[in-house]
Amino acid sequence: MARDGKRKAPVKAESHGSPDDGDDASGEDDEDVEQPRAPTIEDWKRQIEVEVQQAIPGALRMCVSNAKKQKHDLMKHTIEGVTAARNLAPLAKEHSMPLVDRLKQLTKEYALINGHIGAFDSKLTDLERTLQAGPGPQSFNGLLDMSAFHVADDVLSKHEYIKQFDAAAGIEREDEDDEDVMVQESNSVRSMSCPITQMLMTEPMRNLDCGHTYSRVGIESHLKHKQSCPVAGCRKRVGNLERDVDMEVLIANRSKATALPRHGGATAVDTDDDDDDQEEHVVE
Structure with missing residues (x-):
């Protein structure tokens, strides 16, 4: 008993919980968090459909x-x-x-x-x-149908x-x-000489904008410096190029025609063919 006649209040000892007590509490919190739903077959189908459409x-x-x-x-x-x-x-x-x-x-x-x-x-x-x-049409039925062509x-x-x-x-x-x-x-x-290389064309390419034809190696080299048509007097640009199949056939027929006299020993044609076989050089 104290001297002032007052009794001291008992001090309550602090409780130190074990580590397991905290884990139990966090475990209860985890149970409250909604777990992600596992994708179903329908989810996979929708995802595949989206990827296919793309x-x-x-x-x-x-x-x-x-x-x-x-x-x-x-x-x-x-x-x-x-x-x-x-x-x-x-x-x-x-x-x-x-x-x-x-x-x-x-x-x-x-x-x-x-x-x-x-x-x-x-x-x-x-x-x-x-x-x-x-994204394209919903249906392709009839888009490429040629049955009505006449x-x-x-x-x-x-x-x-x-x-x-x-x-x-x-x-x-x-x-x-x-x-x-x-x-x-x-x-x-029709000239079979490239207006750029001044040689017999190889892989002739036609300019859809003006109709002029050039050798592939010639026009590719020309486009590195200029975008205009290399034919004198033409003001069109070289935009859309495609294979000139007409020129391919003309050149092939010429090659066949000039090759025939070789069996007869013609020398003039041989000399001309040798010039045609030379590698093309760009002449700007």
Whole structure:
């Protein structure tokens, strides 16, 4: 008992809990936190659908691009067939007119194929623009359908292929005029020399903006310095280039024609061919 007559209040000892007590408390708090829900099959399906929809436009653009590239190979085979029929026309006329008629019918079929390729390429271009503008159409049914494609016979008879065949076979045409003759003559003497390298073209590329054709190595070197067309007097820019399959066929036919005299030992042609085989050099 204290001297002042007051009793001291008992001091309550502090309680030091064990570490296990704190873990129990935190464990109770963890139980209150909502655990993330495991994805279900439907969640995975939706995620896959989103990824597929995002990938489809790019895949379709690649398919369209590949299809448009194949157009040039198809056009090249068509032009080769037309050229072969036209070259045979004078010889066929000397022996059999029915053979000339069959060659002309074959040329008409090539002209029809040419139109079919052009119409299909137009549909591909429209689809390409649609894919570039947005996610693409919901349905592709009928977008590339060519079943309705048709060319009337009177329209087909005025095709450039038919006009060239008739001219080669010596067949007179009622609709032929001086302008048609000039066009045919300009096509027959079309220059196969690159305006940049001044050599026989290799891998000819045509400028869609102005129609001029250059060798690939020449135009690629030219574009490193200038964007304008290298042909004198042309003010167009070199923007869209594509394979010039017409020029490819012209060059191939020339190579075949100049190679034939070699079997006879002609030296003049040999010398000319050696010049054509030289490596192209850019002349600016």
